[in-house]
Amino acid sequence: MDAVVFQLYPVLLLAVGIVYVLFSRNPILGAGLLIWLIVFTTLQLILIRTIHPYRLKAAGEDSKMTGVLSDSLSNQATVTLFSGVPYERQRFAGAVERLKTAQYRAWKYDDNIWAVQGFLIVFVNAALLFIALALWKRGLLTVGDFILIQAYLLTLFERLVQAGREMRHVFNAVAEATEMAEVLRIPHEVRDAPGALPLVVGKGEIRFRDVTFNYQEGNVALQKFNLHITGGERVAFVGPSGAGKTTVTKLLLRFYDVNDGNIEIDGYDIANVTLESLREAIAFVPQDPVLFHRSLLENIRYGRRDATENEVIEAAKKAHCHEFITTLPKGYGTFVGERGVKLSGGERQRIAIARAILKNAPILVLDEATSSLDSESEALIQDALETLMKGKTVIVIAHRLSTVMKMDRIIVLEDGRITADGRHEELITQDGRYRTLWNIQAGGFLTDN
Structure with missing residues (x-):
């Protein structure tokens, strides 16, 4: 979580600074980048939340696979006595296959996020350069402005990709910790009553x-x-x-x-x-x-x-x-x-x-x-x-x-x-x-x- 905070704050400050600079050079460039940032962030959040159930499914299958393996190993004597090695191997293979299927589905949706992210980056880069070219033809921008815009965009894109990666890591960690969190949220059935006093045993009746x-x-x-x-x-x-x-x-x-x-x-x-x-x-x-x-x-x-x-x-x-x-x-x-x-x-x-x-x-x-x-x-x-x-x-x-x-x-x-x-x-x-x-x-x- 600390890594996410350290990634997001600099990105936020960088994005605000770049939008301000572009606004100062030309309001159209600043407004275009601001709109793109809003669309980009919204889509990222939607896609990350969409993939979360698949991460939960993969984490659940991983826990089940570990449970099958632990159950077989802890009952090794019984497995041996009842010639159950082939059967246990088949059960474990089935658990691994289910994990592989769930993990592949999560990875596939993760790839989709990267694809959308890449498309949006290419699109805004091309659009802003096209707008800048039109403004340059009208004498409103210089060649130095082109270099400035491109340098800013490349830096911003790099930071956005890193921040997105950290966000996905956080959601992966949340998915893996969900089962344990659910267990921790279960209230204790037996607990001290309010105002409970220490027991002092005398006769032991x-x-x-x-x-x-x-x-x-x-x-x-x-x-x-x-x-x-x-x-x-x-x-x-x-x-x-x-x-x-x-x-x-x-x-x-x-x-x-x-x-x-x-x-x-x-x-x-x-x-x-x-x-x-x-x-x-x-x-x-x-x-x-x-x-x-x-x-x-x-x-x-x-x-x-x-x-x-x-x-x-x-x-x-x-x-x-x-x-x-x-x-x-x-x-x-x-x-x-x-x-x-x-x-x-x-x-x-x-x-x-x-x-x-x-x-x-x-x-x-x-x-x-x-x-x-x-x-x-x-x-x-x-x-x-x-x-x-x-x-x-x-x-x-x-x-x-x-x-x-x-x-x-x-x-x-x-x-x-x-x-x-x-x-x-x-x-x-x-x-x-x-x-x-x-x-x-x-x-x-x-x-x-």
């Missing part, structure tokens, strides 16, 4: 009051959901996939706002506290943790960015990831790759657990935190989690019931509703989903009562 929520219209995830978790209580959510277990944690972290009802922590409605303080009070270990392409030390320290190196190492030891970190050539300085691809699933989960241990928040949420661990590693992590859970309000989501047997309460969710609530010893004696799941996972060793 959590209460869901008549919470209703749906991801899409007509697809209700939770309906009039009520739940009370006392401070320091360890609660597990179990149930089939899609029952609403992860939804409960996402609403607690306020990744989404509820459609109806409210969620409270220590009596404070989380919709009226700052998002930063809310999430600072909760340590979350996801099922599939994603790491930064940074060192292991930085990834663990992200739980508490002012932690010392010794505190990071202590957290890593409690999460039983210190052992494999020290075997790496660069130890804690090892970079883990984009999204942590250089580590196994179990190693990533242990890093995520170490991060949560370091954060030491009063509320702990574990979403299948040991799902990627082998039995030996899981046993070690369970010991670390027992230490981590002390004095905290804990919510655990699990499919393997063996990992939640020692919880204070086990809540069974089905279709967004609580169908059972109690301790492990109580639930296995009752007919219902929990007993069925336990019998399946335990190999049927329980006897029917």
